[in-house]
Amino acid sequence: MPRFSRKGVTKVLFLETIAATTHIPTRAELTGATKLTKDIAAFEGFNLENEEIPTPDLESTFTSKIPGDDSAADSSLTFYEDDTSSTLEEALAKGTTGFVVVLRKGDVPTSKSMDIWPVRVASRSAAITIDNEAAKWTARFSITDTPVLDAPVPAAAP
Structure with missing residues (x-):
């Protein structure tokens, strides 16, 4: 089975x-989307967790x-901060609703x-540090509805 690294693909x-x-x-909606990939420094969450229900019995x-209720893990994206543009900060302002779309294997029709995650931006904050590293900021997301997983990537425009 061929393997791949998410970096450069997802x-x-x-x-x-x-x-x-x-x-x-x-396809038109994907084409018009705000592209986040290049600016992402860290990707956390955006997966489902299940709260299993214990079912003990007297015989054993x-x-x-x-299986019990599903819920989404705490989810966030950390971005490199741009010192000339605030496009991403504006697109992901606190309270903004929308969809985080992850093309896990790339844009392969x-x-x-x-995976499509309905979200609301719960918070957005700068990471202030004196360490020798690039400036970053983090957007935390509340998953607001059941995500769509393993959906087919729309065909490319003719």
């Missing part, structure tokens, strides 16, 4: 709206479990590797 976008009630964007000392 794409991350932000869309303010998606017209379809399925939350799956069209082993406690079995069944028909690949079932697109």
Whole structure:
């Protein structure tokens, strides 16, 4: 099985709206999205967690479990700060709603590797440090609805 590194392959976008009630964007919506990939310094969360339910019984000392509620892990993106533009900070202002779209295997049409996360920006803050590193800021996201996982990447425009 071929393996790959996410660096240089995975794409991350932000869309303010998606017209379809399925939350799956069209090619035109992806093309018009705010591109985040190049500015991302760290990617946290954006995965589902399940709170299993213990189901012990009197017959055994082993406690079995069944799947319970799903929830999203705490999710954030850390960006390199741009000293001439505030485009991303404006696009991801506190309270902004939209969709973080992750093309896990890159922009490969028909690949079932697109995840769409309905979000609200919960906070945005600069990371101030005196260490010898690039300036960064972090946007934390509340996942507001069930994400769409493994959706097909829309076909390229003809």
